[in-house]
Amino acid sequence: LIITLPFYPIIIAAIKLNSPGPVFFRQVRLGYKGKPFTIIKFRSMIDNAEQHTGPTWSADNDSRITKIGKLMRTTRLDEIPQLMNILQGDMSFVGPRAERPEFTEKLTKDLPFYKQRLLVKPGLTGWAQVSYKYGNTMEDQIEKLQHDLYYIKNRNWYLDISIILKTINTVVTFVGQ
Secondary structure (H helix, E strand, O other), rough: OOOHHHHHHHHHHHHHOOOOOOOOEEEEEHHHHHHEEEEEEEOOOOOOOOOOOOOOOOOOOOOOHHHHHHHHHOOOHHHHHHHHHHHHHOOOOOOOOOOOOHHHHHHHHHHOOHHHHOOOOEEOOOOHHHHOOOOOOHHHHHHHHHHHHHHHHHHOOOHHHHHHHHHHHHHOOOOOO
């Protein structure tokens, strides 16, 4: 958190200059054992992006994503405030992506073993995030679930370090979504 602090004024100014609305985005997600918590991110979409659609996954070339939001998503800079969620104990550094209750409810009905993801704390980064693209289809969710289950079954320090190094590579090479 201390290392990323110098980037905050630049990111905040860029968000404010790029689109009206708050700098931070807050949303309820499910954590360990399905406990709800509020995730904090830098806002990368227009304010109230789902007011007309309700909960939806972000799509390829999503018109709700701001110009600066696209850059932040590519570099994963929008995720930095989640370090506060880690300090609060809601998340860990590595683990499955924290998902929204609406999506978890649907995916639990449609995909066997989906609820197994809640056996560990969600992570800022994870095996599915560094091994697969951002998923916005059911097929993507199946693939990501396989990665998450692999991580849960095989998690250890070596795998965590590998994921962290892949995450760093994604950030510095601009390989993200």
